[in-house]
Amino acid sequence: MTFAPQIQIPATYMRGGTSKGVFFNLEDLPEACKVAGPARDAMLLRVIGSPDPYKKQTDGMGGATSSTSKTVIVSKSSKSDHDVDYLFGQVSIDKPFVDWSGNCGNLTAAVGSFAISNGLVDANRIPENGIATIRIWQKNIQKTIIAQVPVTNGEVQETGDFELDGVTFPAAEVQVEFISPVDSSDAMFPTGNLVDDLEVPGFGTFKVTMINAGIPTIFLNAEAIDYTAAELQADINGDKNALTMFETIRSYGALKMGLIDSIEEAASRQHTPKVAFVGQAKSYTSSSGKEINAGDIDLNVRALSMGLLHHAMMGTAAVAIGTAAVIPGTLVNLAAGGGVRKSATFGHPSGTLKVGAEAVKNKEDWVVNKVVMSRSARVLMKGSVYIPGNVQ
Incomplete structure (x- = not known):
């Protein structure tokens, strides 16, 4: 042959x-x-x-x-x-x-x-x-x-x-600038709300912030799902029930955001949206053994990618975090202490990251001019x- x-x-x-x-x-x-x-x-x-x-x-x-x-x-x-x-x-x-x-x-x-x-x-x-x-x-x-x-x-x-x-x-x-990560013709908050109630069959109803910036992302409070947002990969990725919960949240969130027309479509759209949970600044030991002090960060964030907790933070999700953090009233902003800000430093499983964002309110809508972060x-x-x- x-x-x-x-x-x-x-x-x-x-x-x-x-x-x-x-x-x-x-x-x-x-x-x-x-x-x-x-x-x-x-x-x-x-x-x-x-x-x-x-x-x-x-x-x-x-x-x-x-x-x-x-x-x-x-x-x-x-x-x-x-x-x-x-x-x-x-x-x-x-x-x-x-x-x-x-x-x-x-x-x-x-x-x-x-x-x-x-x-x-x-x-x-x-x-x-x-x-x-x-x-x-x-x-x-x-x-x-x-x-x-x-x-x-x-x-x-x-x-x-x-x-x-x-x-x-x-x-x-390498400094990276994401210019106007949300089109003026698109809705940064697809439901028109900074915070929504998301019904997730089998798991309950959660307060969520759903945002289109960098990448469509669903944020929820860590305490609502019995976490602190100081968890590492081993705390999440070996728990099949937790992963099922996050995937169900992601699927129903995608439906509410208008990204899919039916729940069944979520299986063929694994990359988006992302699911992340936020908590107030809390000290923890990172996956590399580095001590992260609560006084050095504004909040903790953990995010999932392709069905598993990410080992650090996706760059596009960082854009969403930075954008939501500077808009008063979102769950991300509230976890960071609320109020007006120009940047946010958050803890993730591998350490910390600072993201800057320029956001202004135009009539009833928020507009983000750019989000900036450094990578290599x-x-x-x-x-x-x-x-x-x-x-x-």
Whole structure:
């Protein structure tokens, strides 16, 4: 029996923030994969090693977690006022689908670096030494993101002393600005309320803040579900009842937010919305053994991604946290002490993160001009990925 040989595709394996993913230049993809559709999805699934019933992704580049089962496609921008277009695919670990419904804020930090290193940014926009301002068009959510990428001797500077909780080693700081994360034509609060009552069959009714900023997110109070928001992954991810509760909350929240038309659709939309629970600032020991003092943070937040508690914090969820924190009356704002603020420092399982946000009230609606945070990024490996030639 004859089998098709493997094909190789140029790719770069990168860390961005607290995530890792396989990055592609659109022009390097096989012809059938240069456009969205089954061929592209099949290719990315095989590259990452999904679907894997063992949930290990041993036969692919994935790392068997939501943070490491990611793909990125970058190209020169079709928009004259942007440098590159960025498309993100969240690959399911054990199911045969790629979720294109949202962005990855962590990998966003690596997009500018990848674009510069792969010749996708005009040379006149890159200083010999200094900061390159890379204008990114995030195609999944149709938003502008600005990445401030350090450059030394005309090349991306990846090494440095910036420390990011959730990442073991220091690197160069990359400031990321999410510009107008909510369209003026969209509802930041899809129900029109800062706080809603969400009925979740089998579990009760919860006070929630549902927001579209960075990524659709459902926030609820930790105490309402018998937590403190100081929990670590082991406290949640081994509890099947807890995970079922969170997935049910996510499904009914998605329905109330208008993201799906039926509960059944939630199963095929795993990437969004996110579910997070918040609590007042509380001291705890992070997953790395670092002591987090209540006096150094405004609140604690824990968030789930792809059905499990995240080991740190998703970048897009951090945008939602920062946005909700500066709007008086949301559950996030109240957990942080309430009132008017311009930023919030929150505790997550791996440590802390500060997020700044500019929000103003326009008549009855809130408008967020931008959300800013610092991340880091680094190339881990560059070359080609291989997949069987019969993948389709």
